[in-house]
Amino acid sequence: MSDRAAWIELAHGIEPADGAAARLLASVGPDRAVDLIRSGRSGLRHGEGIAARMSGVTAEQAEDRAHAAGTRIVTRVDRDWPTQLDALGAMVPMALWVMGAASLRLLALRSVAVVGARASSPYGEELARSWSADLAAEGWTIVSGAAFGVDAAAHRGALAAGGVTMALLAGGVDVPYPRAHAALLGAIADQGLVVSEVPLGEPVRRQRFLSRNRLIAALGRATLVVEAAERSGTAATAHQAAALLRPVLAVPGPVTAPTSVGCHRLIQEGTAMLATGLPDVMAALDLDAGSGRGADAHGPTGSGEVRRRDHLDATSRRVLDSMPARRWATAAELVRASGLAPADMLAAAARLAVDGWLVEGPNGWRRVREPAA
């Protein structure tokens, strides 16, 4: 059995962030773990339940089902795996179900988590919407949880700006949650990605919200908390991001507003930096020109994947020089501006996207600022 097939089958039986199962996987590998679990010799206390959930599910069937539902499965060993998640160590998901055409890995490379209270205020919603719109317009993927309040405002801001956004769900990607956001999730899948580590058809559960939050924290190169109540899932996401050494930012608000209590706490305890505007978020993302730290100060991406301009071939440079500075460009526009044959332009744009120079959206490409040396 291939590792890919093993991860897919395991993902049907093992709950997200199951520490005991993670230790087994780390010690024997996915293929052998499937055997041990199916034969009742895994030694896991809850091994029978896992085996029961895996019974009658083959990787092939799961793939067929995923394709039939207009989704795909990306496992740890696949090319499109978002490497940021590897920061989760033993708690890395086994597989991700993905709805949407864009590359998960490439969108994740330039992503910001924008999270906050479900019971948000107009103040928080407007900030989430407008900051997400501006970040998305700069080519950043807005990662959030599709919940009411701040999450939805963040997704909507990115969509309205013609940018890309990624919704991480606690249930299956074909189980819109909350149900009132079915249309929003459809729009996100059209223009970005809807992602979950639990298989199709799986319902949300309390524990799955918590484990889903770790994916949001790990995917974002930085996490922006717009509003948060005192003890909340939002604060938990912020703490997880901080534990992964990702920059965390929180937006202050009136001290009289319960919706800002969690943000103020995160700032006071040193978990989050205070953010008053987009420049603070950009600074945290280490994109300040001349900061000397470069794009890889946080997270696994960086100079290994993002190469400097003078190493580009002539065709790629021509495409890059044809890109408008601050907006999306369609393929037709780039063919015209670069004077290249469409096939050459498309090939160069694909290379530039892989190398981190451009970000690929549903309707074209957008420039990424030049990484520091």
Next chain:
Amino acid sequence: MSDRAAWIELAHGIEPADGAAARLLASVGPDRAVDLIRSGRSGLRHGEGIAARMSGVTAEQAEDRAHAAGTRIVTRVDRDWPTQLDALGAMVPMALWVMGAASLRLLALRSVAVVGARASSPYGEELARSWSADLAAEGWTIVSGAAFGVDAAAHRGALAAGGVTMALLAGGVDVPYPRAHAALLGAIADQGLVVSEVPLGEPVRRQRFLSRNRLIAALGRATLVVEAAERSGTAATAHQAAALLRPVLAVPGPVTAPTSVGCHRLIQEGTAMLATGLPDVMAALDLDAGSGRGADAHGPTGSGEVRRRDHLDATSRRVLDSMPARRWATAAELVRASGLAPADMLAAAARLAVDGWLVEGPNGWRRVREPAA
């Protein structure tokens, strides 16, 4: 000539925070400095101007004039000198003109500076008012600058709570500034103190506002910034307090409010801690029970002046035990409650106030929490 007389005369000629004059004073002392200045041998470039301002002013005349105006002069060498100001080093004022009956030194011992924008918002004014009221009700002196906006709200909050407050003016204490606050300043002098380092009748000047701010920063055991515009005198006061190693707190607000920009900046740059409520201020004042740092972690006051309960004599302890926990007590009430003769009660209360157990207000005394060991 006594040092006291020399300081008074010098204070008539030398502008606040005059560095060159401060160096002269430090090297030859006040008495000799008076001689050198009056005889034109001070070596100061602006020595003639200083001598001109000092001409025809004797300490005796100044004292007479102060008394006639219902004020008094407190110099560096006097018993009522607020020792917190010594943290200013060479920039310590030479003398202070004081309007109001309370002890300057004792009020300053338990003081919090509450400062903020003149162009304040209702949000900031309400916070300044209510926090100052609560701090004053706990026996803290609210120190501020009597300006429009946050300053006035802070003074008014303290007055409304029956507490004490201290206004530091940039001009003479008999020159109400701003003029619209003449009645407010009168109420402050009745229930607290109006203080300035420039002589009676002196007008405000731009430079005097800046030097006055350093007194507010130095007098407060902590400085609370309620609202501040981006570049402002308020931010300058906060920086001066931080430079004196006093805790500085700033209240956040909506990132969309220009009145909170300065507070957010102070927090971001690490000058101020974020404060969401009175507990944050109290924690910064090191009054948390069991903090182990005691009352003298900041500023010059502390165990030298505040002694522990078991060292108190029986009469003092009886007065202390008669004090209500959280409000002011009049002399009559304490005589009744302690069962002591009025003279004994008054003597004990005076000792307790000097030792930092009680704070003396215009209408009685208030308990101070037990200092840490």
